[in-house]
Amino acid sequence: MSFDSPSFAGARAYRERALKTLCFGVSSTPRGRQVPAPIVADRARGAHIWDSDGNRYIDYSAGYGPLILGHSPACVINAVKDELDRGLRTASVHAGEAQLAELVCDTMPCAEKCAFVSSGSEAVHLAMRVARASTGRTQILKFRGNYHGWFDSIHAAGSVGNDGPSTLGQDLNALKSLTFVDWGDIETVRRTLTGDFAAVILEPIAVNGGCFMPAPGFIEELRELTRALGVVLIFDEVITGYRLSLGGAQQVLGVTPDIAVIGKAMGGGLPIGGVVGSDAVMEPLSSGRLLHRGTFNGNPVSVGAAVGCITYLAQHADDIYPRIDAMSADLAQHIRQSAAAHGVTCAVNQTGSAVQIAMGIAEMPTLADAAKADFNATRQFTGHLLERGVQVIGRGLMYLTAAHEPGDIAETKVAFDGAFAAMARETNV
Ligand SMILES: Cc1ncc(COP(=O)(O)O)c(C=O)c1O
Structure with missing residues (x-):
């Protein structure tokens, strides 16, 4: 050929x-x-x-x-068929939502409260909003080469040596709320991070960019620094969640963030994303003060697939x-x-x-x-x-x-x- x-x-x-x-x-x-x-x-x-x-x-x-x-895992296909048989019920409250939240809280170390959306990009967007709402601050520290979806608020510094937007047409003003540091460079984080930051977001195990484990101590020190300054630590586990282990990278590394963003593997192939975190940090969402909008959020078909997938993964992990x-x-x-x-x-x-x-x-x-x-x-x-x-x-x-x-x-x-x-x-x- x-x-x-x-x-x-x-x-x-x-x-x-x-x-x-x-x-x-x-x-x-x-x-x-x-x-x-x-x-x-x-x-x-x-x-x-x-x-x-x-x-x-x-x-x-x-x-x-x-x-x-x-x-074509039977646990996902059967769950989807079951949901279809019961009617689409799009944008209705349905029992699967709490069932999924309970499953996620049982499996992800940082999860005490959950909110669901339809993709990883949306979940990242919501996580940053939660961090800003819970701290009253704006600036976010992002690591070069980590990918967090395609929204203007974060789609930048896609590779080392390029701090610009990642594509044409982006709102450059949105990028002013980001500060970029090389992934793993804890010295620069130490010098840069202050109590003015709302969040640090990262892929704790950097699959995008080349599949990298963090150097010993990097994630642990990030945890200490953010905690000391009241900065929200966000793990982007859209790839690593339910893929590297049942509890994601946070379980592999033994470090618990304030918020994790999940997606991809949790749905076994159906579109879904989630923001999960501690009761304290998720309070703006839990209380309804922060608007969580989206017609397709928590739709029964995706939620059913995620319940089927995570249940199976938990049983066979x-x-x-x-x-x-x-x-x-x-x-x-x-x-x-x-x-x-x-x-x-x-x-x-x-x-x-x-x-x-x-x-x-x-x-x-x-x-x-x-x-x-x-x-x-x-x-x-x-x-x-x-x-x-x-x-x-x-x-x-x-x-x-x-x-x-x-x-x-x-x-x-x-x-x-x-x-x-x-x-x-x-x-x-
Ligand atoms: C680490 C990470 N975060 C966020 C996203 C965005 O997820 P989605 O493509 O579902 O919007 C991706 C997608 O590849 C990703 O790899």
Whole structure:
């Protein structure tokens, strides 16, 4: 197969058609950048996805994270069917909301109160508003390279060395309420953070940007500094919540924030987000003083899916998380060895069930190293994988799920070997 192979003819034809009426041919820009062509998902089951050309892929994009149980877990599908049978009841109060809040409070260490929205971006937006309402302050400290969704209030400093907005059309005034620091740089936080700040927000384990664990002491000291100054500590656990462990990164790291933002994996594939935190910090929301608006917030279908997903994860956590983590470590190790054997320079980071590959650099211990990767080569490499039946996110990020089995991993290793051989051939011509 090659990049202009007939295997992607249907995908190319679809793209041409879609571009005529649908902006960039997709509903979220990164999806349109898949090479050799954005595949058109026809159906999916477990760890596998089939496109409209009839190709079958082992899927590591996992819906950009949510599909912790794979594409068709019975606990989610049955919950959704059950909700549909009972009528959509959109924007009604329904018993599932409190049930979900109870489940989240049982599983997330910081959660005493919850509020639900429809996406991670909305949840981040609401969390910052809660922090401002509960402190009466405005400024927020954000770390470069951490991603917290696409809203103007936070969509900036997306990579090390760039403190600007992350896309065209953003309100630059909104960014004046943000102060940027390098992730992990506790010295600068110590010098910068004052009692004038409302919040510090961060990905405590930085999956975006390259899959990084924090250096020992970083998160602990952030906790101490924020507590001493009355600054709200917000963990963005939109990726890590229910993915790295049942209690998210805060459970893995043993540090409890004031607020956590959750989304993605909690819904098992349906759109949902949440702001969860201590009684004290959530008071403006709990009392109704802070308006929490949104027609689709807590809709029964998404809430039912989240109840089904979290209930299942809670019942099987002791099996699921160690198993996915071990598969991920094994696959990451194979990728490193295969790259070396083929003479291809490729860094591989792994945190739990997230694996990041980056071409053109041998190692990426920090976000600054990750910024030096050859992004075009990484994207090209993901095309070689796609041709060999393996789908990963175009920037080289892979999510393993509970649906991946040893046979999938073995097949994936063969695909990586072939893709590295192809990269080596291209580099040498
Ligand atoms: C850490 C983090 N926070 C927030 C978001 C935004 O979530 P959503 O895409 O559901 O709006 C994302 C999305 O990738 C994310 O990775």
